[in-house]
Amino acid sequence: MxxxxxxxxxxxxxxxxxxxxxxxxxxxxxxxxxxxxxxxxxxxxxxxxxxxxxxxxxxxxxxxxxxxxxxxxxxxxxxxxxxxxxxxxxxEWHLLDPDVLAWIFVGEPDPALIQSLFELRRIVEPDAARLAALRRSDAQLARMKDGLDGVAEHGFATEIGRRCDEAFHSALLEASGNDFVVSLTSGVATAIALTTAFKQHRLPAPHDALPVHLAVYEAIAAQDAQGAHDAMARLVERGLSDTMEARDPGSQGAMRACC
Missing domain, CATH: 1.10.10.10 (Winged helix-like DNA-binding domain superfamily/Winged helix DNA-binding domain)
Incomplete structure (x- = not known):
């Protein structure tokens, strides 16, 4: 056959x-x-x-x-x-568009735009953390912890570390349970990643922001709404002062005086 x-x-x-x-x-x-x-x-x-x-x-x-x-x-x-x-x-610019944000940080970002970006973060993120403390699920809390564990392992100076930080903030905004806040996740997370990279490349010894991140996480885990709000407000203020210092080292004293 x-x-x-x-x-x-x-x-x-x-x-x-x-x-x-x-x-x-x-x-x-x-x-x-x-x-x-x-x-x-x-x-x-x-x-x-x-x-x-x-x-x-x-x-x-x-x-x-x-x-x-x-x-x-x-x-x-x-x-x-x-x-x-x-x-x-x-x-008319879509300033939270990830491409537009990236283009802003290619060279010397306009200090007025940096201030405006952190004003938005001040408005959104502390209250998002407050809501997350009240509404977060165990799965969302686990994602926040995984993100911070990744930051602890890889550091903010690496791309993978910044992605872990982005995952932490994204999970936090999602845990707020507010659809309008959640819709800002892509823009806010991109802004955080870009400003973090900007600081790491410009500052010889940037402040270690991990302890402040951990304070936010611990308050959310403990369902301490006010503690989560206040810790996030401190985190945003630290981010602003470091970003302004990275853009103009001479601005550090002025930023501390006003903030």
């Missing part, structure tokens, strides 16, 4: 390579985004026309148009008939 022929090996279907324009538009959007948030391109300024800009960036007009669409979706630019593409006023 003739043996049946062996089945042909299944051929792996190769994914078609992405068009070059789709790989380039993100780079163009990042370049323009950094120029906008750093003030090189000011609100109201009109960007170059599509043809000139595509030549400047050495990309196709399709790639440039896609980059502009990305920036428009983040509130950084808007197009007006017969005028062109303009830089939007700052009040």
């Amino acid at each position: 003739t043996a049946a022929p062996a089945p042909e090996p299944t051929k792996r279907r190769r994914r078609a390579p992405r068009p070059r324009s789709l790989r380039l538009h993100g780079t163009v959007a990042r370049d323009l985004g950094i120029r906008i948030v750093s003030g090189v391109l000011e609100p109201g300024e009109i960007l170059e026309g599509e043809i000139a800009a595509s030549l400047q960036f050495s990309v196709s007009r399709t790639a440039y148009r896609e980059a502009i669409r990305i920036l428009a979706a983040k509130g950084l630019v808007h197009s007006r008939p017969k005028i062109g593409t303009q830089v939007s006023p700052r009040r």
Whole structure:
């Protein structure tokens, strides 16, 4: 009896390579985004026309148009008939968008933006910690502890350590049980990761923030709402003073005087 022929090996279907324009538009959007948030391109300024800009960036007009669409979706630019593409006023920027936050911290972040970011954290996070102390589940508490254990093992100076810190804050915001607070998780967690990395790269000996994080966790674990609020408020204030010192070492004394 003739043996049946062996089945042909299944051929792996190769994914078609992405068009070059789709790989380039993100780079163009990042370049323009950094120029906008750093003030090189000011609100109201009109960007170059599509043809000139595509030549400047050495990309196709399709790639440039896609980059502009990305920036428009983040509130950084808007197009007006017969005028062109303009830089939007700052009040229209989606400042908690992870890309926009990352672009802010590429160079020297505007101190007014840093202050505004930490004002938001002051408003949101202490009361989120208060609610988390009252509403957290055992699973959410375990995620917070796992995050801090990771920070203790890897440190804030490493990317994995900062991801563990981000996991702690994300679990805390989720534990608040408030859908509007939870909706801020991505932006707030990204802001915390970026400011932490900024401090670690700029300060020769940054303060160890782990004990203050542990104080927040312990209050939440003990269901001490006021203690959790106060510990988180201290954590946010420490973050602000360290970030301002990292941006301008001469500001340390002034920050301590006012805070």
